[in-house]
């Protein structure tokens with residue numbers, strides 16, 4: 001890496017100081033610079049979704065997002081979901097539904113699903129299918145992925161999170 005210092009790249013709640021070319025792809029910075037290898041390189045052209053992370057809560061394709069675009073913003077990767085040893089409800093739903101085979105697409109699927117559920121907490125099956133269209137699963141686990149997202153939506157309802165206690 002050469003170039004200038006990026007003073008504020010906030011990833012999973014931690015601020016990092018990085019020396020990197022502002023045009024470097026976020027995917028490369030996360031994997032090579034910070035060792036966060038959960039986001040996967042796939043097509044490299046924004047078409048497969050394997051590299052999806054959230055930036056200020058919105059799913060973005062890290063392979064086509066330059067570092068300069070995320071400076072000072074909140075980046076969330078799959079590594080940031082687990083809290084105190086507990087999987088995030090979306091991660092748990094993917095496990096419970098068996099929504100993976102090789103698992104290569106799974107981090108990107110989960111991050112895209114989380115982005116969807118943040119903006120639409122109770123998506124219909126059709127809405128899930130439409131929203132996840134940009135995420136490719138070469139193993140063809142789509143039906144189980146849709147089921148996992150429906151299960152995650154139920155698990156993330158306020159009454160489920162609080163156990164019905166208000």
Ligand code: FES
Pocket residue numbers: 040041042043044045046047048049050051052061062063064
């Ligand atoms: S690797 Fe980024 S969308 Fe395919």
Ligand code: FES
Pocket residue numbers: 099100101102103104105106136137138139140141
């Ligand atoms: S589980 Fe293999 S690509 Fe989706």
